Amino acid sequence: MERRKPGKAAKPTIADVAALAGVSVSAVSKVVNDRGGISAPTRKRVLDAAAKLRWSPSATAVALRGARTRAIGMVAGRSTDVLATDPHFTLLISGIERELAPADFGLLLHIVGEEPGAEERAYRRLAEERRVDGVILTESRIGDPRFELLRQLRLPAVLVGEPWREDPVASVGAEDQEAGLRDAVRHLLEWGHRRIAYVSGPEDRVHTVYRRRVFRSALAERGLRPWRVLVSDFSAQDAVAATRELLAADAAERPTAILFANDTMAVAGMNAARRLGFDVPGELSVLGHDDLPLGELVFPQLTTVAQDVEALGRAAAVEMFRLLDLPHSPPPAIRPPTLIPRESTGPVADGS
Amino acid sequence: MERRKPGKAAKPTIADVAALAGVSVSAVSKVVNDRGGISAPTRKRVLDAAAKLRWSPSATAVALRGARTRAIGMVAGRSTDVLATDPHFTLLISGIERELAPADFGLLLHIVGEEPGAEERAYRRLAEERRVDGVILTESRIGDPRFELLRQLRLPAVLVGEPWREDPVASVGAEDQEAGLRDAVRHLLEWGHRRIAYVSGPEDRVHTVYRRRVFRSALAERGLRPWRVLVSDFSAQDAVAATRELLAADAAERPTAILFANDTMAVAGMNAARRLGFDVPGELSVLGHDDLPLGELVFPQLTTVAQDVEALGRAAAVEMFRLLDLPHSPPPAIRPPTLIPRESTGPVADGS
DNA sequence: ATGAAAGCGCTAACAA
DNA sequence: TTGTTAGCGCTTTCAT
Numbered sequence: 001m002e003r004r005k006p007g008k009a010a011k012p013t014i015a016d017v018a019a020l021a022g023v024s025v026s027a028v029s030k031v032v033n034d035r036g037g038i039s040a041p042t043r044k045r046v047l048d049a050a051a052k053l054r055w056s057p058s059a060t061a062v063a064l065r066g067a068r069t070r071a072i073g074m075v076a077g078r079s080t081d082v083l084a085t086d087p088h089f090t091l092l093i094s095g096i097e098r099e100l101a102p103a104d105f106g107l108l109l110h111i112v113g114e115e116p117g118a119e120e121r122a123y124r125r126l127a128e129e130r131r132v133d134g135v136i137l138t139e140s141r142i143g144d145p146r147f148e149l150l151r152q153l154r155l156p157a158v159l160v161g162e163p164w165r166e167d168p169v170a171s172v173g174a175e176d177q178e179a180g181l182r183d184a185v186r187h188l189l190e191w192g193h194r195r196i197a198y199v200s201g202p203e204d205r206v207h208t209v210y211r212r213r214v215f216r217s218a219l220a221e222r223g224l225r226p227w228r229v230l231v232s233d234f235s236a237q238d239a240v241a242a243t244r245e246l247l248a249a250d251a252a253e254r255p256t257a258i259l260f261a262n263d264t265m266a267v268a269g270m271n272a273a274r275r276l277g278f279d280v281p282g283e284l285s286v287l288g289h290d291d292l293p294l295g296e297l298v299f300p301q302l303t304t305v306a307q308d309v310e311a312l313g314r315a316a317a318v319e320m321f322r323l324l325d326l327p328h329s330p331p332p333a334i335r336p337p338t339l340i341p342r343e344s345t346g347p348v349a350d351g352s
Numbered sequence: 353m354e355r356r357k358p359g360k361a362a363k364p365t366i367a368d369v370a371a372l373a374g375v376s377v378s379a380v381s382k383v384v385n386d387r388g389g390i391s392a393p394t395r396k397r398v399l400d401a402a403a404k405l406r407w408s409p410s411a412t413a414v415a416l417r418g419a420r421t422r423a424i425g426m427v428a429g430r431s432t433d434v435l436a437t438d439p440h441f442t443l444l445i446s447g448i449e450r451e452l453a454p455a456d457f458g459l460l461l462h463i464v465g466e467e468p469g470a471e472e473r474a475y476r477r478l479a480e481e482r483r484v485d486g487v488i489l490t491e492s493r494i495g496d497p498r499f500e501l502l503r504q505l506r507l508p509a510v511l512v513g514e515p516w517r518e519d520p521v522a523s524v525g526a527e528d529q530e531a532g533l534r535d536a537v538r539h540l541l542e543w544g545h546r547r548i549a550y551v552s553g554p555e556d557r558v559h560t561v562y563r564r565r566v567f568r569s570a571l572a573e574r575g576l577r578p579w580r581v582l583v584s585d586f587s588a589q590d591a592v593a594a595t596r597e598l599l600a601a602d603a604a605e606r607p608t609a610i611l612f613a614n615d616t617m618a619v620a621g622m623n624a625a626r627r628l629g630f631d632v633p634g635e636l637s638v639l640g641h642d643d644l645p646l647g648e649l650v651f652p653q654l655t656t657v658a659q660d661v662e663a664l665g666r667a668a669a670v671e672m673f674r675l676l677d678l679p680h681s682p683p684p685a686i687r688p689p690t691l692i693p694r695e696s697t698g699p700v701a702d703g704s
Numbered sequence: 705a706t707g708a709a710a711g712c713g714c715t716a717a718c719a720a
Numbered sequence: 721t722t723g724t725t726a727g728c729g730c731t732t733t734c735a736t
Contacts, residue, residue, distance in 0.1 A: 011482065011506075013713055024723045029715055037721055059481040060421060061713035063412040064728050071460070071483075080446045080662060084439040085645040094432045097463040101474075106460045106483060108423070111449040122453075129411035130363065130729095131423075131458060154363075236649060264649070271651045293437040297588060297616070298650050299623045310432060365729055376707040381731055389705055413729035416712050482713095 012053040021049035032057060063130075071106040072096070072320055073132035073155075077119035082234060083111070085264045087292060088309060089138075092160060095313020096136060099329065103321065108132055120149060127153035133324055136316045140164055140171075140206045156323045158316045164206045170323055172315040173334070178214040180305035180337025181259075184287050185218035187303075187339055188257045192348035193285060195227040197255035199242045199265060202233050208261065215259065227255045232265060239265035240272040247276055247284070256285065256348045263288035263295050263304055270302070270344060281346030291340055300343035308335040364405040373401035384409060415482075423458040424448070424672055425484035425507075429471035434586060435463070437616045439644060440661060441490075444512060447665020448488060451681065455673065460484055472501060479505035485676055488668045492516055492523075492558045508675045510668045516558045522675055524667040525686070530566045532657035532689025533611075536639050537570035539655075539691055540609045544700035545637060547579040549607035551594045551617060554585050560613070567611065579607045584617060591617035592624040599628055599636070608636065608700045615640035615647050615656055622654070622696060633698030643692055652695035660687040 018025045023042060030038050031046040038046075050056070063069040074096070076089060083089060093107065100107055108131060112118035123146065126132050134156035137146060140163055147169045150157045159171035188196055198215050201208040212229065219225055228246060232238035239260060246255055260266035266288030270280050278284045280300055288295055291306035311334045321328035370377045375394060382390050383398040390398075402408070415421040426448070428441055435441060445459065452459055460483060464470035475498065478484050486508035489498060492515055499521045502509045511523035540548055550567050553560040564581065571577055580598060584590035591612060598607055612618035618640030622632050630636045632652055640647060640656035647654035663686040673680035 056480040058713055059483045060412055060415040064416045065714050066728055083442050083446060087436040090435050090442055094435060094463045108458045109461050111446045128408040131411045267649045271649060274651055294646055297619045297623060299626055378707060410729055417730050418712055
């Protein structure tokens with residue numbers, strides 16, 4: 001019965017199962033794939049044999065057979081540093097996995113540096129070697145070359161977040177992606193702030209541009225304009241520099257509140273301000289974006305805008321299944337970004 | 353020449369390349385795999401054809417053929433929460449990828465919850481479906497069942513960090529894993545601290561036990577004993593609770609310094625202390641572990657022990673290649689854990 | 705130096 | 721209801 005040398009119990013194959021169950025391989029195949037045409041007793045014998053042998057179909061063979069690889073790819077083109085400070089990526093992955101795992105899909109991850117071309121090479125390899133059925137992307141950029149590349153490679157793609165205008169790509173995002181930032185601006189206005197500065201992300205990011213627009217329009221509703229807008233690269237150092245620059249002005253010219261593009265920057269900026277002797281929120285209100293756990297740990301706790309990142313991940317996976325014509329769960333509801341008022345924002349000081 | 357319907361340029365196969373080059377498929381195979389027996393001109397024509405068709409061997413077919421899947425698996429059995437606060441995992445992955453990518457290996461990631469059995473199921477699937485050539489593990493536990501499971505599954509495994517006594521598993525770690533913590537204790541002693549408390553990680557973690565031992569022995573060198581040792585679950589809430597408990601005592605009974613098992617806990621504990629009205633480091637010194645970027649962002653900046661996590665990841669990947677009998681780079685040097693003195697520790701207060 | 709052909713483990717069309 | 725068989729794209733003897 002054992003075709004293998006004893007002591008060298010190699011991986012069982014469908015043929016071993018068929019032999020043990022006393023049926024043909026196709027019978028086994030039909031059973032595991034729930035094609036009809038199998039009698040109940042046969043079915044049971046096959047299932048028993050498979051269980052006893054601890055066999056499940058080889059993903060490789062199934063993939064080769066022409067079906068799917070049952071793996072989704074993801075490429076992170078970021079420096080380790082940013083990756084380490086910002087759990088955005090981890091949360092996203094965690095959400096994606098939540099959907100992939102039950103469907104027995106894997107997530108193939110590539111973390112490449114920021115060297116030019118590294119990301120493109122990673123996608124090419126994924127496609128040419130046919131390792132994945134599709135890829136999930138984040139952080140769309142203006143004039144993002146990845147969509148065209150993936151179209152050429154015929155790799156199904158889903159973008160998390162907003163595409164640039166008419167970028168031809170499937171994407172997932174909250175219904176009202178702008179809600180949180182708009183609320184944040186109103187929150188500051190209600191507290192009497194009129195000189196509000198914004199430290200935005202890199203210019204080439206789509207969401208940078210979109211958010212800046214929201215910032216302006218939320219202020220415009222009250223007839224105001226951004227006090228100052230600085231562009232940063234998301235790093236803590238940049239946030240510190242920006243904060244110093246903003247606070248270097250005379251009292252009458254200083255912003256009374258600063259909005260940062262993300263929580264890491266907000267925390268860095270907040271501490272820079274405090275080292276400069278400014279009380280937060282007494283003399284300066286600080287607002288972040290993303291609601292990292294970090295925000296609750298610092299003192300004062302950070303007022304921020306929460307994003308439902310995990311739901312975004314799940315939605316992306318569901319959308320991918322839809323693209324691949326696979327059965328999938330209903331798309332999850334994605335909470336719109338929401339203001340989380342905490343301690344780093346407060347009423348504008350008397351003198352200001 | 354084109355076997356495909358026009359406009360439907362399906363993925364090229366080795367046969368397409370062979371046809372275009374006017375040679376047999378086996379010739380193409382020999383060229384791409386650098387087996388000998390191919391004349392220079394033939395070789396060139398094959399390479400040209402492959403380039404023109406943008407062909408590379410299908411990973412699936414190669415894997416099926418019996419070679420390797422060229423993928424390494426990793427299973428994270430943690431709640432999303434912890435994953436989001438602690439970039440340890442991300443850094444590790446980033447290090448692993450640095451080695452895998454050049455070798456054209458992929459990293460197949462599974463994030464499973466903490467439900468019992470979820471992790472085991474993930475490993476089983478990885479093995480039974482033959483999706484990966486091996487797996488990399490972290491966070492070894494006392495009596496860790498994973499090693500036996502993986503042995504049964506015949507899945508090569510590499511552990512990052514210290515195995516429990518004679519756990520039969522390949523592992524990578526710094527030469528002197530205890531250096532940092534020992535230095536940290538000395539650092540506190542030099543500043544006059546005598547009542548030093550330790551808030552450790554979960555009891556079932558191997559490193560918890562090892563570190564506690566180091567803590568005790570470093571104190572014993574000076575004839576001292578731990579003031580108090582509390583066990584936590586790594587969460588920020590637990591750190592807050594532990595800190596409150598430690599500070600609730602009378603002045604004479606209160607620790608003058610607290611060591612936390614990781615930075616997240618240290619930051620949470622530090623802020624809990626400050627909310628209680630204690631000055632850090634004036635009245636209480638706080639020490640973390642891991643050197644998360646977070647530590648530099650908070651105020652006061654956190655004194656901590658830095659681990660070379662990325663090097664650990666690279667070392668794990670290299671060790672995996674060694675296990676698989678594959679060519680590999682020399683194992684990277686792993687910096688031993690190092691004390692990073694910053695602002696959260698200082699001399700013990702006069703009154704104490 | 706080159707090529708023909710046998711599988712790797714599986715699915716699906718076709719026969720029985 | 722069940723079994724036989726031809727590939728999926730590739731590597732590898734074994735001829736030539």
